[in-house]
Amino acid sequence: xxxxxxxxxxxxxxxxxxxxxxxxxxxxxxxxxxxxxxxxxxxxxxxxxxxxxxxxxxxxxxxxxxxxxxxxxxxxxxxxxxxxxxxxxxxx
Amino acid sequence: xxxxxxxxxxxxxxxxxxxxxxxxxxxxxxxxxxxxxxxxxxxxxxxxxxxxxxxxxxxxxxxxxxxxxxxxxxxxxxxxxxxxxxxxxxxx
Numbered sequence: 001x002x003x004x005x006x007x008x009x010x011x012x013x014x015x016x017x018x019x020x021x022x023x024x025x026x027x028x029x030x031x032x033x034x035x036x037x038x039x040x041x042x043x044x045x046x047x048x049x050x051x052x053x054x055x056x057x058x059x060x061x062x063x064x065x066x067x068x069x070x071x072x073x074x075x076x077x078x079x080x081x082x083x084x085x086x087x088x089x090x091x092x
Numbered sequence: 093x094x095x096x097x098x099x100x101x102x103x104x105x106x107x108x109x110x111x112x113x114x115x116x117x118x119x120x121x122x123x124x125x126x127x128x129x130x131x132x133x134x135x136x137x138x139x140x141x142x143x144x145x146x147x148x149x150x151x152x153x154x155x156x157x158x159x160x161x162x163x164x165x166x167x168x169x170x171x172x173x174x175x176x177x178x179x180x181x182x183x184x
Binding site for chain 1: 106107109138144145148
């Protein structure tokens with residue numbers, strides 16, 4: 001593996017796992033007020049399309065990194081939706 | 093442009109612009125409490141490395157999408173740091 005491949009691999013790992021501390025913080029605090037659901041939705045759509053693109057081109061690094069991102073971002077959006085509904089119920 | 097290229101282009105646009113509504117929300121509300129700075133930092137590092145990877149391979153779509161992401165995510169991290177410092181000062 002040359003230096004370019006190492007940089008590409010690290011880049012893929014970092015952009016894929018970045019959302020994990022955000023999921024952890026949201027689960028721990030049960031607080032999502034300052035997060036934008038539009039951000040999470042567009043990101044989910046984007047990594048979903050990247051996964052489709054990878055499947056069409058049979059490009060495994062693209063499928064793997066974006067497939068994992070799709071699952072993690074979907075989880076984050078689900079946590080957002082659960083907690084923002086809670087906030088609404090609490091204020092009723 | 094065939095259907096695969098259209099999907100790839102849309103995927104690139106969506107993952108690049110996704111952070112904009114988050115920046116807008118943070119600027120409007122001046123509230124960043126539930127955002128994870130670790131998430132923003134790892135993401136910034138990741139898109140930064142993707143940009144370096146694109147430069148080495150002279151791959152303009154990678155340079156452009158990740159270069160823009162790097163600037164936007166850097167801006168979001170700066171907004172986070174400004175506002176979380178404000179919160180600390182307010183509680184002193």
